[in-house]
Amino acid sequence: MIGSEIVEDPDFRAGFVSFVGRPNVGKSTLTNALVGEKVAITSSKPQTTRRAIRGIVHRADGQLILVDTPGMHRPRTLLGERLNAVVQDTLGDVDVIGFCVPADEKLGPGDKFINEQLDAFPRAKKIAIVTKIDATSRPAVAEALLAVSQLRDWEAIIPISSTSNLQLDILTAELIKLLPKSEKLYPDDQKTDEGIEARVSELIREAALEGVQDELPHSIAVTIDDMIERDDRDLIEIYANLFVERDSQKGIIIGKSGARLGEVGARARASIEPLLGKQVFLSIRVKVAKDWQRDAKQLGRLGF
Numbered sequence: 001m002i003g004s005e006i007v008e009d010p011d012f013r014a015g016f017v018s019f020v021g022r023p024n025v026g027k028s029t030l031t032n033a034l035v036g037e038k039v040a041i042t043s044s045k046p047q048t049t050r051r052a053i054r055g056i057v058h059r060a061d062g063q064l065i066l067v068d069t070p071g072m073h074r075p076r077t078l079l080g081e082r083l084n085a086v087v088q089d090t091l092g093d094v095d096v097i098g099f100c101v102p103a104d105e106k107l108g109p110g111d112k113f114i115n116e117q118l119d120a121f122p123r124a125k126k127i128a129i130v131t132k133i134d135a136t137s138r139p140a141v142a143e144a145l146l147a148v149s150q151l152r153d154w155e156a157i158i159p160i161s162s163t164s165n166l167q168l169d170i171l172t173a174e175l176i177k178l179l180p181k182s183e184k185l186y187p188d189d190q191k192t193d194e195g196i197e198a199r200v201s202e203l204i205r206e207a208a209l210e211g212v213q214d215e216l217p218h219s220i221a222v223t224i225d226d227m228i229e230r231d232d233r234d235l236i237e238i239y240a241n242l243f244v245e246r247d248s249q250k251g252i253i254i255g256k257s258g259a260r261l262g263e264v265g266a267r268a269r270a271s272i273e274p275l276l277g278k279q280v281f282l283s284i285r286v287k288v289a290k291d292w293q294r295d296a297k298q299l300g301r302l303g304f
């Protein structure tokens with residue numbers, strides 16, 4: 001063979017990294033900030049992440065494959081148990097675990113509980129990430145760093161802010177150093193390996209979560225029936241179902257004369273269109289799946 005010269009860098013590193021931590025500490029926001037594209041959904045409501053989503057960070061010297069796990073918590077419903085099973089499966093084979101604690105809150109029992117769980121994954125190297133340092137004072141950050149340093153012997157402890165882009169490059173470099181030497185695991189232009197339908201349904205769920213009351217977030221699931229590319233126009237038709245658990249929740253989602261559902265659709269379209277690079281026609285049908293979180297058969301149908 002002539003001329004096909006592939007320059008292999010013997011020092012290149014690649015591997016899997018997972019961020020863990022209590023709900024709402026900023027794991028999804030960090031994933032998105034590192035990848036530079038919206039791959040994981042974020043929300044001010046806890047426990048909005050349900051799937052292990054991968055974001056891929058490409059650097060000249062390495063490739064980080066980020067596995068975003070749901071917040072670890074004590075299970076209350078069957079859905080909770082499945083989420084925890086996802087966490088266990090994920091952490092069983094990552095190279096590095098990034099334990100996230102927010103700088104603007106005191107280290108609590110929830111953080112300690114999760115830190116203790118990490119003993120079950122001896123293979124993974126462990127670093128501590130102190131998140132949201134923009135949201136508090138320097139002394140508070142110092143206090144958070146000190147508190148987390150006392151939990152275990154971390155490979156590194158790195159303070160960051162995802163929203164103010166503080167120290168994210170340092171974190172990336174530090175994570176790459178901890179990965180095994182390996183060739184590239186994904187092509188350069190790939191940022192996630194999640195299917196497009198899964199990403200679209202997550203964006204719809206995110207749009208539906210905005211502004212809803214506390215108990216509702218856990219009750220919402222979205223499935224996609226169909227995505228049809230129109231030949232005659234630069235347009236994709238998306239037919240989605242939004243499931244809630246009770247009739248009363250259906251009313252909340254739809255709103256007066258459908259006003260709220262209209263807003264949800266508009267918000268979802270605004271984030272789906274840049275993802276698909278096309279105009280989107282979006283149909284959302286709201287359906288009731290009674291107590292789906294507790295029902296194994298329904299959970300399966302909704303993709304959990």
Ligand SMILES: Nc1nc2c(ncn2[C@@H]2O[C@H](COP(=O)(O)OP(=O)(O)OP(=O)(O)O)[C@@H](O)[C@H]2O)c(=O)[nH]1
Nearest residue numbers: 024025026027028029043046047048049071162163
């Ligand atoms: N000020 C500030 N806020 C942040 C930062 N990172 C995340 N947040 C906010 O914290 C909230 C939770 O962020 P998420 O990324 O959804 O948290 P998570 O840990 O993924 O949450 P779960 O999916 O529930 O496990 C959101 O309102 C974010 O905007 C940060 O660096 N600074």
